[in-house]
Amino acid sequence: MDKFVINGGKALKGEVRISGAKNAAVAILPAAMLADSPCVIENVPEISDVTAILRAMQCLGAEIRYINRSTVQIDPTHINSFIVSKEMADGMRASSYFLGALLGRMHRAKVAPPGGCNLGVRPIDQHIKGFEALGAEMSIENGMVEGKAPILRGASIYLDVVSVGATINIMLAAVKAKGLTVIENAAREPHIVDLANFLNSMGANIMGAGTNVIKVRGVDSLFGATYSIIPDQIEAGTYMAAAVATGGDVLLTNVTPKHLESITAKLREIGADITEYDEAVHVVMNRRPKKCNVKTFPHPGFPTDMQPQIATVLTIADGTSIVTEGVWDSRFRYAEQLILMGADIQVDGKMAVITGVEAINPAPVKAVDLRAGAAMIIAGLMAKGTTEIDNIDHIDRGYENIVEKFSALGADIKRIPKIEGRVVFKRA
Numbered sequence: 075m076d077k078f079v080i081n082g083g084k085a086l087k088g089e090v091r092i093s094g095a096k097n098a099a100v101a102i103l104p105a106a107m108l109a110d111s112p113c114v115i116e117n118v119p120e121i122s123d124v125t126a127i128l129r130a131m132q133c134l135g136a137e138i139r140y141i142n143r144s145t146v147q148i149d150p151t152h153i154n155s156f157i158v159s160k161e162m163a164d165g166m167r168a169s170s171y172f173l174g175a176l177l178g179r180m181h182r183a184k185v186a187p188p189g190g191c192n193l194g195v196r197p198i199d200q201h202i203k204g205f206e207a208l209g210a211e212m213s214i215e216n217g218m219v220e221g222k223a224p225i226l227r228g229a230s231i232y233l234d235v236v237s238v239g240a241t242i243n244i245m246l247a248a249v250k251a252k253g254l255t256v257i258e259n260a261a262r263e264p265h266i267v268d269l270a271n272f273l274n275s276m277g278a279n280i281m282g283a284g285t286n287v288i289k290v291r292g293v294d295s296l297f298g299a300t301y302s303i304i305p306d307q308i309e310a311g312t313y314m315a316a317a318v319a320t321g322g323d324v325l326l327t328n329v330t331p332k333h334l335e336s337i338t339a340k341l342r343e344i345g346a347d348i349t350e351y352d353e354a355v356h357v358v359m360n361r362r363p364k365k366c367n368v369k370t371f372p373h374p375g376f377p378t379d380m381q382p383q384i385a386t387v388l389t390i391a392d393g394t395s396i397v398t399e400g401v402w403d404s405r406f407r408y409a410e411q412l413i414l415m416g417a418d419i420q421v422d423g424k425m426a427v428i429t430g431v432e433a434i435n436p437a438p439v440k441a442v443d444l445r446a447g448a449a450m451i452i453a454g455l456m457a458k459g460t461t462e463i464d465n466i467d468h469i470d471r472g473y474e475n476i477v478e479k480f481s482a483l484g485a486d487i488k489r490i491p492k493i494e495g496r497v498v499f500k501r502a
Contacts, residue, residue: 083458174246228253365393
């Protein structure tokens with residue numbers, strides 16, 4: 075397995091272009107299967123989660139063609155299977171979206187449970203509740219989730235908890251259902267809005283995306299469309315946090331500043347100078363970070379996917395910070411890695427007390443999940459000396475060209491592939 079080697083202690087300076095949003099892409103790509111003709115999706119991030127989604131779609135019979143590095147054409151007209159096997163779903167959290175897309179297209183779906191990061195219990199009970207309300211017969215047998223729906227009919231669905239995944243899946247299944255579907259207590263994340271905009275561009279009738287009540291009036295068919303995915307809010311936040319952590323001066327382009335409001339607010343509280351433009355954000359940090367309390371919430375609150383990155387910044391803050399996780403049960407597994415680097419962190423359930431130290435030290439660490447992996451990179455950039463990061467396949471799931479992007483900002487970071495037991499250095 076490859077690893078990253080970072081020689082830290084350098085301030086990041088320069089410009090970085092943010093890629094398309096991972097969380098939008100993994101919903102929009104399966105949604106293209108609902109169309110009756112080809113779709114062209116632009117600003118697609120070059121990450122392993124997207125590769126896994128497209129590979130699974132090919133196995134179902136879709137024709138996939140890359141027009142360029144970030145633009146893909148999807149022809150769903152030859153889809154002939156409704157089964158997403160365990161081998162196809164392994165390591166891919168977004169496999170659950172095939173349930174809604176296949177129920178909407180073929181009225182039948184058989185999908186292995188999601189893989190991806192281990193962040194605690196990720197039940198799909200709200201997904202199943204939504205499908206059953208629409209008229210699907212759902213069952214779980216031999217490790218596969220199966221749904222059958224000769225006819226899908228609109229319904230009123232109240233989600234017991236705010237769930238991004240359930241909101242997306244119900245939207246996918248409801249766009250071609252008979253009548254009106256109302257999703258109450260719906261998630262409001264930017265990628266929910268992006269999915270709704272994509273479906274509407276194909277002829278769907280979705281109202282209220284971005285609010286807690288989404289209305290979907292079913293249509294008979296959807297046509298192919300050309301659509302560009304929004305910039306990645308979490309990738310942008312990660313580079314912003316890295317700039318703050320290293321005392322840097324970084325301009326981020328291809329961003330939507332409104333999507334970054336909760337992140338920007340906390341980084342300003344920590345002491346960063348942040349200037350917003352129409353499609354860019356400039357981050358400057360010339361002081362030691364200040365202590366700050368952070369609690370994650372569903373959008374528009376501070377995103378859970380930015381919690382490990384900001385916690386890493388707070389390890390060198392002046393004072394004691396409290397970070398509370400309001401979404402996942404096991405998001406603090408990375409704390410042990412930061413402690414190996416000299417951080418002072420006390421974890422109690424879903425809360426971490428972080429007492430800032432003057433500096434953290436380089437050490438061999440590992441990425442325990444996607445966003446924790448990003449946090450380890452930030453930690454390696456902060457520490458003076460050489461840090462090695464293992465298990466970087468997690469990081470590849472959500473960050474495009476991360477070595478190249480950080481290198482362009484002046485970071486000394488290399489990917490070292492391991493081939494047949496030999497370590498081979500590869501240029502950034």
